[in-house]
Amino acid sequence: MTPPPNDPTPTGAIPLIPQPDHGHVSHEVPKERVVAKLPTPAEDPQWYRTAVFYEVLLHSFFDSNDDGTGDFEGLRQKLDYLAWLGVDALWIPPFYPSPMADGGYDIADYTSVDPRYGGMEDFNRLVEEAHDRGIRIVIDMVMNHTSDQHPWFQASRNDPTGPYGDFYVWRDRPSEYLDARIIFIDTEDSNWSYDEVRGQYYWHRFFSHQPDLNFENPAVREAIKNVLRYWADTGVDGFRLDAIPYLYEQDGTNCENLPPTHDFISELRQMVDEEYPGTVLIAEANQPPHEVVAYFGTDAEPECHICFHFPIMPKIFAALREETSRGVREAFAATPPLPKGGQWGTFLRNHDELTLEMVTEEERQAMYGWYAPEPRMRSNVGIRRRLMPLLRGSRREVELAHALLLSFPGSPFLYYGDEIGMGDDIWLDDRNGVRTPMQWDSSEGAGFSKADPKDFYLPLVSSGSYAPAAVNVAEHRKRPTSMLNWLRSMLEVRKRYPVFGIGSLTLLSTSDDAVLAFLRRDERQTVLCVNNLSTTSRSATIQLPGMGGWHLYDTASGNRFPDVREDETVDITLGRHGFYWLDVTFLDNEEDEDNQ
C-alpha cells in the first residue's frame, strides 16, 4: 500500500499512516459493555486524556438513608448506572464538613467527611467499588480559602500571635490589593472584610465568609500538602484544584496567576509525581487562554495535567445563536498548543453559573439577550440555567452541543442530570437552581429519596415539562430514542475512537460559514467532524487537502458515505443542527476493501 502523496496535516506533525488492520471500520456495538479491570496509573498514566468525566453533586444524586440528602452510599448504589452510561471518571465536589454557605466550597475541616454524607468507611467503599467498575474518582480540593468556621480561622482571629495567627491575610487597613477584581459581584462589594474579634481586616476573593489562606506562610503550604497526601492515601485518582489563580497577592497587580502561585502548584505536582505517581491535578483557572495554559507548567516544571478550557465554552453557545463557526474558529486559533501530557477539560455546564467572565462586554450582552432574558436567570457574571432549558428545550441543539463537546480536543466533563435533559429552578437562591435532586423516576420523590419532599436538601424541579413525571432516568432508559440512550451510544463511539482524546485538531475550509468542519487525527485514526450550526438544512463543500479518493464511514453506523473526490473535496448535506463523525480511511485498492 502506497501512502498518498500529500500530507494533509498542516503542521506536518503527524505522518499519514494508513491503518493496516482497518479494525476501526467495524462498527459493531457490543451489547453489554465489558468493564476491564482498571489499569493502575503506572500501566495507563495517560488515562485522563481519553476519559469522559461526570460531575456528580453528592447531596443531589441519591439518598440512601431517606433523610432528604444524597450521600456516599447513595452514589455507590448508582455506580452501575454510571458504568452503564459509559463514564470513566467521577468528579465529586467538596464533601467535607461545611456550613454549606457556598455549596461545600466553604470547608470547615479538610480531613474528614461531612456526616450527612456518611463516614470515611462509606467514602472508602465508594472509591473501591468505583474502581471495580473501571470508574476513577476525582475529588475537589479548595486550597485558596476555608470557611470562617474552620478551626484555623477561629484560632487565627482569636490568637493573632498563636500558631495560626498568620494563616490568613490580615491587615489593619483595607488599602492593599485594590486592583484585584471582585468575583462575586452580586453579594460582595470588597475583597476585604472587618473581623470584630481580631480588630483587623481579612482578605477574601469570594464570599466574606471564605477568608483566603496566606500562602506566604510556609506552614500553610505544608498544611495544604498534607491535606492532599491525606486524600491521595485513600486511593483517589485526582484532584480538581479549585480557584487556583488566587493563591498569592501582590500589590499593583490583579492578584491572579502570580509567579509564586505557579511555583506552589509545581511543588504540588512534584509531590504527587513522587509520592502518588499517576494522580492527576485538574486546574480550575477561569482565565484567558495564555494565562490558562500556564497552569500546565513547563516540561521542566510541570503543574496540572488538565486545565478547564473556559474560553471555548461560551463560544459553543454563541455559535448556536449566531449560526456561524467564526467564534469557535477564533477561539481555537487563540488556544495555545498543549504541552506534552497536557489535556483540556471541556464542558457545557457545571454546578456554577455559565460564566461569562472570559468574553467581551459585547459578547456578554449578546449572551444575556439570548440565554438570560429574565434577571433571575443571571448570577454574578454569568447565567444560572441548565443545558436543556438554556437551549430552549431543543433536543437537536442539545445533541449538537454534546457532539461538539465530545469531538473538540480535550476530555469532556458532563454534568449530572444533563444526560436526561433535566431542567432548573431559577427561583432558588445563588446557583442552587442548577443543583436540584437527580430525577430517577416519576415517583413523588423522583426516586431520589423516600423522605418527605419538603425535607429534601433542595426542592425538586416542579415546572411541568421538566418535572420528574416528564423527565426521569427510568423513562429515558426504556425509550430507545431517548436523550440518555443517544448520549450513551455517543460515549460508546467515543470510546472506540481514542483520537478524540489524543488526536490533533485541523480546522477545515467549508463553503458555508454555518458548517463547522474539522479533522481529529493521530497515527491510527482520522475522524472528520462536520457540524451544522444553523436552524436550516445546509449542504457544504469541505476541503480535505491530500485526501482525494479517501473513503468515509459513519462512525456510529459503519455506513459508507461518498468518497472524497479526487479534487480533495466532499459535499456533505446536513439537516438543521445536524452533525456527522466520519471515519476517514485510505485504501489503495479493492482487495484492501474486501479484507475489511
Ligand code: NOJ
Ligand atoms: C469555584 C467553585 O466552582 C464555586 O462553586 C465556588 O463558589 C467558588 N470556587 C468559591 O469557593
